Amino acid sequence: MTLFSAGVDVGTMMVKVVVLADGKDIVGIRMAKTGPDVNTIATGLIAEILKERGIDPGTQLHIVSTGAGRKNITNVIDSKTEFVAFARGARAADPNAHMVVDIGGQGLRVMELDDMGVMANFATNDKCSSGTGCFLDAMAFALRLQESEMADLGLKAHKVANIQATCTIFAESECISLVAKGVPKEEILAGLYGMVAKKIAGMVTRMGLKQDIVLAGGVSAYPGVVKAVENELKIKVFVPQNPEAVGALGAAVIAALVAKKRAGGG
Amino acid sequence: MVKLFGKGDRHSRTESRESRTIASLKTKERRYMTEAMGANAAAQRERIISTCKAQIERQIGNMKALPGRSRSMEYFDKLADFYGPRAGEVKKFKETGGKVVGTLCVQVPAEIISAAGAVPVRFCQGIHEAVHPANELLGDAGLCPLAKSTLGTKMVEANPFLEMADLLVAPTPCDAKLKIGEILQDFMPVLLVNMPRAKVGETTRRQWLEEVRIIKDRVEELTGKNITRESLRASIETYQRARKAWSELSELRKTGRPMWGRDALLVSQAFGYDHLDRWTENVKALVADLTTSKVQVGDAEMPRILLAGSPIIWPNWKIPTLIEDSKGIIVADELCTATRLLYDPVVIDEWTMDGMMAALAERYMYPCTCPCFTPNQEREETIVNRCRDYKAEGVVFHVLRGCHLNSLDATRIELRLKKERIPMLKIESEYDEGDVEQIRTRIEAFIEMIVARKEFLI
Numbered sequence: 001m002t003l004f005s006a007g008v009d010v011g012t013m014m015v016k017v018v019v020l021a022d023g024k025d026i027v028g029i030r031m032a033k034t035g036p037d038v039n040t041i042a043t044g045l046i047a048e049i050l051k052e053r054g055i056d057p058g059t060q061l062h063i064v065s066t067g068a069g070r071k072n073i074t075n076v077i078d079s080k081t082e083f084v085a086f087a088r089g090a091r092a093a094d095p096n097a098h099m100v101v102d103i104g105g106q107g108l109r110v111m112e113l114d115d116m117g118v119m120a121n122f123a124t125n126d127k128c129s130s131g132t133g134c135f136l137d138a139m140a141f142a143l144r145l146q147e148s149e150m151a152d153l154g155l156k157a158h159k160v161a162n163i164q165a166t167c168t169i170f171a172e173s174e175c176i177s178l179v180a181k182g183v184p185k186e187e188i189l190a191g192l193y194g195m196v197a198k199k200i201a202g203m204v205t206r207m208g209l210k211q212d213i214v215l216a217g218g219v220s221a222y223p224g225v226v227k228a229v230e231n232e233l234k235i236k237v238f239v240p241q242n243p244e245a246v247g248a249l250g251a252a253v254i255a256a257l258v259a260k261k262r263a264g265g266g
Numbered sequence: 267m268v269k270l271f272g273k274g275d276r277h278s279r280t281e282s283r284e285s286r287t288i289a290s291l292k293t294k295e296r297r298y299m300t301e302a303m304g305a306n307a308a309a310q311r312e313r314i315i316s317t318c319k320a321q322i323e324r325q326i327g328n329m330k331a332l333p334g335r336s337r338s339m340e341y342f343d344k345l346a347d348f349y350g351p352r353a354g355e356v357k358k359f360k361e362t363g364g365k366v367v368g369t370l371c372v373q374v375p376a377e378i379i380s381a382a383g384a385v386p387v388r389f390c391q392g393i394h395e396a397v398h399p400a401n402e403l404l405g406d407a408g409l410c411p412l413a414k415s416t417l418g419t420k421m422v423e424a425n426p427f428l429e430m431a432d433l434l435v436a437p438t439p440c441d442a443k444l445k446i447g448e449i450l451q452d453f454m455p456v457l458l459v460n461m462p463r464a465k466v467g468e469t470t471r472r473q474w475l476e477e478v479r480i481i482k483d484r485v486e487e488l489t490g491k492n493i494t495r496e497s498l499r500a501s502i503e504t505y506q507r508a509r510k511a512w513s514e515l516s517e518l519r520k521t522g523r524p525m526w527g528r529d530a531l532l533v534s535q536a537f538g539y540d541h542l543d544r545w546t547e548n549v550k551a552l553v554a555d556l557t558t559s560k561v562q563v564g565d566a567e568m569p570r571i572l573l574a575g576s577p578i579i580w581p582n583w584k585i586p587t588l589i590e591d592s593k594g595i596i597v598a599d600e601l602c603t604a605t606r607l608l609y610d611p612v613v614i615d616e617w618t619m620d621g622m623m624a625a626l627a628e629r630y631m632y633p634c635t636c637p638c639f640t641p642n643q644e645r646e647e648t649i650v651n652r653c654r655d656y657k658a659e660g661v662v663f664h665v666l667r668g669c670h671l672n673s674l675d676a677t678r679i680e681l682r683l684k685k686e687r688i689p690m691l692k693i694e695s696e697y698d699e700g701d702v703e704q705i706r707t708r709i710e711a712f713i714e715m716i717v718a719r720k721e722f723l724i
Contacts, residue, residue: 126694
């Protein structure tokens with residue numbers, strides 16, 4: 001009998017759901033904006049996936065929640081921190097993963113994995129949002145850019161503007177003054193991506209670079225950011241197809257493991 | 267009002283010393299406090315006391331609800347109230363002419379204070395609300411919350427123990443303590459102790475011994491009692507008994523889980539202002555109780571944590587509570603408010619006055635692992651050895667924001683622990699509760715990581 005498991009990652013910006021069959025085959029991935037009632041959002045996303053694949057909605061599903069709002073999800077068999085979930089998800093996405101960088105909405109996390117795929121170390125930003133999704137959102141607003149333009153406009157730059165501030169507020173005013181000076185937006189954007197990359201490289205280097213590195217989290221969907229990180233670390237990084245869902249994937253893998261362990265009397 | 271020392275003050279050994287200590291107390295005008303300051307003092311005092319009392323009640327309530335807790339902890343619960351019976355006792359002692367001496371850091375040899383017949387009390391504060399008066403005075407000076415809370419509490423007279431202190435002995439380990447000591451001279455007599463910070467060389471040894479002698483002179487002068495060979499010996503032996511009791515309690519935590527780490531920390535906090543013989547008796551009673559009951563708190567899967575870093579001062583129980591709420595158990599610490607204060611006994615070769623003074627100076631500086639010192643490899647050695655002795659599986663290194671020395675030392679310690687394959691989590695935080703959830707996530711991830719590495723599962 002197929003064992004179905006789901007990972008629910010309640011991030012500060014998005015709720016991500018991954019449903020797995022037998023802990024490895026992806027049944028479906030869905031996401032929605034985080035709202036006040038994340039439980040209903042998550043249940044709705046799971047139901048959509050099951051309906052789309054013609055699976056009986058009454059099928060037993062083992063759920064593990066993760067992310068900042070993990071404790072608001074009911075009917076779970078366990079809940080894990082996003083660190084552990086991203087580590088597990090990265091290994092599922094890339095069997096050679098030894099490091100994973102999660103660039104999320106408000107968090108910047110670096111996790112190291114040992115050969116067994118177990119998280120061996122982690123680091124994160126403190127209270128500061130520098131280099132995260134909401135940092136880039138603030139810059140997009142300052143540059144009057146749409147999210148779709150943010151994704152690859154930075155790639156088109158011939159030169160990279162020098163952004164020195166790391167604080168969200170100061171970087172915003174730096175952007176505005178660069179715009180006023182007539183610096184093209186793509187160059188400013190390339191500069192911002194470079195700044196994010198430097199911040200990530202600092203965390204990765206401090207922990208000790210190990211390959212493969214998986215880039216995850218919503219911001220990793222921007223090719224400009226990926227390129228900047230590769231330039232900074234001077235290596236290739238692996239970006240899964242749905243980088244923002246890596247945490248949910250990890251949680252779904254953990255759910256299957258926990259379910260199997262419990263069924264086995266462990 | 268500024269309390270001044272009379273003209274009868276005994277002169278210092280050297281002129282430079284006089285200008286550093288007594289002369290500064292004679293400064294008539296307040297350097298920091300203006301007339302405008304303190305307009306809200308009464309309201310602030312009330313708010314600080316009520317929030318502090320509520321915090322104490324909440325934390326004690328949490329700890330009382332912990333399963334498997336020994337009844338002998340009740341004694342320490344009562345002591346945890348700054349406004350409770352112990353404050354009344356010290357007040358009575360003062361009414362009969364007794365003197366109280368505050369100590370601003372762990373390097374002050376309390377034996378000397380007790381030997382002169384005075385009661386030593388720890389001055390450092392852990393009350394969040396009290397940072398506000400200090401912020402009003404200093405703005406954002408980048409000070410750690412401990413320094414701000416201590417200053418703020420004294421500014422608005424919110425803690426009876428601080429108010430009862432006739433003298434503050436303030437070593438100068440870090441910038442914050444140096445300047446807090448200076449500012450507090452606007453409020454009370456302060457003896458700034460010029461503590462050397464390089465733990466090497468004969469000049470350091472000589473200077474520190476001289477400084478310890480100055481402390482002796484000043485407390486003798488305060489109480490009007492000369493410290494004799496007998497009184498100093500009796501005092502040293504009292505502290506030796508206290509430290510022995512603590513090490514017996516710690517011994518129980520080496521392999522088992524006889525008590526929650528929060529409870530052990532509460533016991534050590536009481537050392538800062540309790541009647542010492544009675545404290546020792548109660549620690550012994552706790553040890554006896556735990557030995558007979560053989561109780562084990564929590565469960566065997568809980569990762570054993572060593573808590574290190576910046577001071578954890580009651581009632582700022584944020585980090586220990588988060589660790590133990592996240593299914594970890596604190597089995598040991600490397601904190602100046604607990605084991606650093608209570609671990610190393612004073613070792614006396616010769617029970618002469620010089621022998622005892624030299625031994626005290628030695629005890630309070632060389633084994634002290636405060637990050638203000640360099641070289642300080644004792645610190646990582648202590649942490650590594652203690653992890654081994656107490657079977658700790660991870661180190662939570664807590665840094666109070668603004669405590670630069672601990673933040674700097676964290677790197678050296680983390681690198682050393684990496685070699686030993688002991689994971690370390692550095693947490694930077696203040697006294698307020700605003701970051702509880704972010705820190706909870708990181709501590710949970712740390713605990714999950716240790717568990718997963720044991721189980722090879724997740």
